[in-house]
Amino acid sequence: MTRLILVSIFVIILSCKEKQKVSTIQHSKATVVTHTNTSQDRYQKYTTVFKNNPDFIATSFDFPVGKPNAKGYYNAQKFKENNHLGDDWNGVGGGNTDMGDPIYTIANGYVSFAKDIQGGWGKVIRVIHKFKGKYYESVYAHCNSIFVKEGDLIKKGIQIGTIGNANGIYKAHLHLEIRDSIFMDIGGGYAIETGGYLDPTDFIKKN
Structure with missing residues (x-):
């Protein structure tokens, strides 16, 4: 019984950590998008796109x-x-x-x-x-x-x-x-x- 309780607690802690990890990744992606959404970054993006796709x-x-x-x-x-x-x-x-x-x-x-x-x-x-x-x-x-x-x-x-x-x-x-x-x-x-x-x-x- 004690072992079952300990396993349950471990699963709950692990689940919470996974949720926290996912939340951090989503936040990081949003930050990156905001950071790269400047005219200079977009200009560089188009420069790269056409350099790689000259056709x-x-x-x-x-x-x-x-x-x-x-x-x-x-x-x-x-x-x-x-x-x-x-x-x-x-x-x-x-x-x-x-x-x-x-x-x-x-x-x-x-x-x-x-x-x-x-x-x-x-x-x-x-x-x-x-x-x-x-x-x-x-x-x-x-x-x-x-x-x-x-x-x-x-x-x-x-x-x-x-x-x-x-x-x-x-x-x-x-x-x-x-x-x-x-x-x-x-x-x-x-x-x-x-x-x-x-x-x-x-x-x-x-x-």
Whole structure:
């Protein structure tokens, strides 16, 4: 009986130590993530990613719909129009006729974000591109579906999602942004100050 009690106490102590160990590991991981989530650390991360995967460095850019030249679509709200920070691509049929149409990545790159953030953005995909020694980011918003996940390395022209309406807030269209400042927050889509944002159509045509 005494031996059984001692064994039980030993098992309980061992169990408590194991729980404490697991808790410490989880806390350590969280600390590491917070520590490495600086712009400098993320920049180094992308440098390493593209150094190890040179086939995914961008060499040219295409349009994200009607590939490669946006056939069947029009730019319904251009960059800077109404302080717009991107381009709004709509199907020529108008309304929701382009709902569910394919969205293609504009260049080789690394998926840094792919989530439904709700509100006026809906489902969003963000892709980092290394091009001619510089980093750029493309942002695809209001998606109906997302076919990629964070961490994916992708080639130009592959389908990464479908056109949506931000969960019913708008008529279906794709909001596309191109940024040369890759660590900005998602933002509001509209602003008088355009620092960090590029004219998507102009950039794609030139590259």
